[in-house]
Amino acid sequence: MKSLTTSAQSAFGRAHKMRNARLTAFAVAIAMAPFASLAADLAESEGTPTPSQEIDPARYGDFRDRLHDWQVTIGAGAIYMPEYEGSDKFEVKPFPLFSARFGERVSVDITGVTVDLLEYDGFRVGVRGGYELGRKEDDSDYLKGLGDVDPGGVIGGIVSYGYGPFEVYGKLDKTIGGSDGLTGTVGAKASYRYERFVFSADVSGTWADDKHMESYFGITAAQSARSGLPQYDAKAGVKRVDVKASITYMLTDNWMVTGAAGAGFLMGDATRAPS
Structure with missing residues (x-):
């Protein structure tokens, strides 16, 4: 929702079987209460013992310097999303929001951990670890x-490569366990700040391999016998295209409210699944 883009998942549904591209839309209304100030501010509040009173700097270093490397945002809200990937039925679910950045290299959010290995003149190369639900x-x-x-x-x-408010990026993810699939995403995003408002937009396309497509869109002989649906073999290809946008209002330096919305268009074999 990275900022808030957290993406609602989408895939196949019974409705709109005759369409070449299925629409899976989501809307998010997030009431965030993030504590975005540096954690070190806590140590400097009135009445709080200083690190020199509690920690031996010679052994552990200056605790305040370490805390000043952390930037943390926390919050909560609600998300309006499909029952499953591709469904035309939507439901409201609670949505936690958390992100933290340590220094210039490590960032953490609800999707996983990203470590920047190289950053030079707008180019960034990193690795990440996360999970597939x-x-x-x-x-x-x-x-x-x-x-x-x-x-x-x-x-x-x-x-990724960023220039001013614009950024283009590419991601490649391998799932260990579950679908055991491989997905690749390319996209572009932009952000613009006007006074206390921050506007963001993101468009991307996702390719998936045979394993991912079969797991989420294919129907095996056994599944066909249990469900009554015809057997279907989903092949690798472009899975979906996503468009997202968000608006953030900075209430104060430490508090903000964000709203986001987007739509995902299923492509290729994902649109032809018999379910």
Whole structure:
């Protein structure tokens, strides 16, 4: 929702079977209460013992200097999203928000951890670790008989180039466990600040390999027998295109409110799944 883009997931649904591209839209209204000030500010509040009174600087270094490297944002809100990837039925779910950055290299959010290995003149190369939530059969009546897609860990890399308010990027992610799939995403985003408002936009396309497509869109012979749906073999290809936008209002230096919305258009074999 990175900023808030956190993305609602999307995939196949029974409705709109005759369309070449299925629309999966989501809208997010986030009431955030982030504590975005440096953690070191806490140590400097009135009445708080100084690090020299509690910690031996010769042994541990200056505690305040270490805290000053951290920037943390926390918050909570709600997200309006499909029951599962591709469903035309939506539901409101609570949505936690958390991000932290340590120095210039390490960032953490609800999707995982990213470490920047190289940054030079607008170019950035990094690695990341995270997770794939998978899918539960009982997420929707339309999924009965198709079984669960187990969650799995994700490892991957990211390359980006930023110039002013604009950035282009590419990501490659491999899931360990679960779908065991490989996905690649390319996209572009921009942000603009006007007084206390921050406007952001992001457009991207995602490719997925055979394993990912079969896990989320394919129907095996066994699944066909259980669900009554025809067998379907989903091949690798461009899975979806996403468009997202957000507006953030800075209430103070430490508090803000963000709203975001977007749409995901399923492509290729994802649109032809018989479910």
